[in-house]
Amino acid sequence: MRILDYLKIAVAKGRTEKGAAEIFKKAGFGKYVDPDSRKLTSFDDEEKIAYIYVKPVDVTTYVQNGAADLGVIGKDMLLENSSSLYELLDLGFGKCKMVVAGKENKYPRGKEETLRVATSYPNIAKSYFGHKNQKIISVNLGGSVELAPLLGLSDVIVDLVETGRTLRANDLYVIEEICSVSTKLVSNRVSYRFKHQRVMELVKRLEEVCS
Amino acid sequence: MEYNLIQKEIDLFRERYKTRRIIEDILIKEGYEYFEPSSFDDMDRFLPLMNTMGQASMVKLIASDSRILVLNPDNTTSIISRIVPLWQDGMKFRLFYSATASRSDRELGISEIRQVGVERLGESDFKTDEEIILLALDILSQFSIDFVMEVSNSKFVDGLLGETDLSPVEKRRLRGLLYRKDKQGISDFAKAAPLPEPISNSLLSILNLQGDAEDITAQGERFCINQKMADSIREITALKKFLDAYGYLDNVSFDLSMITELDYYDGLMFKGYYPGYFKDALSGGRYDSFTEDYGKKIPAIGFSLDLDQVTNLRIKQKEKEGEDFGLPQNRRGKR
Known part of the structure; x- marks a missing residue:
């Protein structure tokens, strides 16, 4: 099968995919196909690269x-899956912040004992509040996390914020910033060794257009 | 697909047994003696390991008197915790084991890790380091000559971080960033700490120092700011010459920024990979300081081999080459 000697890159579908297409094109990987296509794989036969499009939560699993040898994925997913992948390059797009937000810009009173946290990132929430010795109950949601405090499902949320527009539209305020997040090029430890030259060549070309 | 074929399971057991025998025969020939790690122990015994491995990954049992026990989480630790308290100066041991370690994982549940490994205790000279890495390479090449061994020396990063006034927690964070080769993260950390520029420059540069020993030692030398770092470069240079003489240089890739999961090495460390497997087949190194956690610092070096991966590799080769496959000739044996 031809895919065997290709460098396989798992790209998170959605926004990441569009940003990645732009940067890869800029770096001269011209055969990076149309992000609007519904195909799950595409092949750049010239550069011998196979792109695989998967759900963001699945990228680390593939890599x-x-x-896949490499992955293009947000730092949030790497933190959530406590991945041990090499983070070879910050691709410089998809910049946002992981924050704690609530109905006021401070923690609600009377919740000192146990805080209810709605999030799609239960591991990040657990580890962040764990370091602060704050007990939490994590309410795990797949999306629209902003609804939870409004409907009394949680005291606060832990979520990604890009512009803060969604928060404002739902009358929520940032209480604390957990960390900055952006899109990374990651590699597994074995591909990094066995395909070192090709991986580093790709990193170098992308690095030039990222900075 | 057919399920529950007991014959298939027996076939697997036979292959695993054969694989183990091949490795054990090499070790016995090299003068190693068999040692049995206990399958469970008091949790206290593994306290030093918890910092690096995390308590969550240990499989706990509660004894009838309410003591907390854990299933052996790491063979080296199990062996060290039994030997070090009884250590007497001048002792020398060459030990090997063939045992199962158990780990708990959020996603995988409880897993059994079958390992064959060696520990050399009481010998601190560089010749021992050389013998151990050669033994590791000989065992790897016994099953396939297509493999890569990552080699590093922890003294370089340790020496570098020793020049900073970072707290142990910050140091651990920085080592975590190095572990993921996260350049951006390191550069952010260096700005926030802040780290002196020569140190942050060296940290960022060593990520690029990969592969050829000649390059690495030449460039690495420029970053040396203390004896410890200079020692690491000297040892890598000597090792390169040694491995070259045994024809293994093509299999070896040097990496000055290497950090391992169980971050307990001080000096030589290495990891071996076969293509097509996404976990190291073999890993090891020198861990003198780790023994100190058990009461006494004694020279210690060793490695362990993932028996299941090697067995799987043999089965695949067998399928590919038909029944009459032969093992590749041990390179050292050919000489």
Whole structure:
């Protein structure tokens, strides 16, 4: 099968995919196909690269297990999956912040004992509040996390914020910033060794257009 | 697909047994003695390991008197915790084990890790380091000559971080960033700490120092600011010459920024990979300081091999080459 000697890159579908297409094109990887296509794979036969489009939550799984050599994925997903992948390059787009937000710009009173946290990032929330010795109950949601405090499902949320527009539209305020997040080029440890030259060549070309 | 074929399981057991025998025969020939790590122990015994491994990954049992026990989480630790308290000066041991370690994982549940490994205790000279890495390479090449061994020396990063006044927690964070080769993260950390420029420059540069020993030692030398770092470069240079003489240089890739999961090495460390597997097949190194956690610092070096991965590799080769496959000739044996 031809895919065997290709460098396989798992790209998170959605916004990441569009940003990645732009940067890869800028770096001269011209055969990076149309992000609007519904195909799950595309092949750049000239550069011998296979792009695989998967759900953001699945990128680390693909790369970690060697189904892909490299991945293009947000730092939020790497933190949530406590991945041990090499983070070879910050691609410089998809910049946002992981924050704690609530109905006021401070923690609600009387919640000192146990805080209810709605989030799609339960591991990040657990580790952040764990370091602060704050007990939490994590309310795990797949999306529209902003609704939770409004409907009394949680005291605060832990979520990604890009412009803050969604927060403002729902009368929510940032209480604390957990960390900055952006899109990373990651590699598994074995591909990094066995395909070192090709991986580093790609990193170098992308690095030139990122900075 | 057919399920529950007991014959298939017996076939697997036979292959695993054969694989183990091949490795054990090499070790016995090299003068190693068999040692049995206990399958469970008091949790206290593994306290020094918890910093690096995390308590969550240990499988706990509660004894009838309410003591907390754990299933052996790491063979080296199990062996060290039994030997060090009884250590007497001048002792020398060459030990090997063939045992199962158990780990708990959020996603995978409880997993058994079958390992064959060696520990050399009481010998601190560089010749021992050389013998151990050669033994590791000989064992890897016994099953396939297509493999890569990452080699590093922890004294370089340790020496560098020793020049900073970072707290142990900050140091651990920085080592975590190095572990992921996260250039951006390191550069952000250096700005926020702040780290002196020569130190942050060296940290960022060593990420690029990969592969050829000649390049690495030449460039690495420029960053040396203390004896410890200079020692690491000297040892890598000597090791390169040694491995070259045994024809293994093509299999070896040097990496000055290497950090391992169980961050307990001081000096030589290495990891071996076969293509197509996404976990190291072999890993090891020198861990003198780790023994100190058990009461006494004694020279210690060793490695362990993932028996399941090597067995799987053999089975695949067997399928590919038909029944009459032969093992590749041990390179050292050919000489």
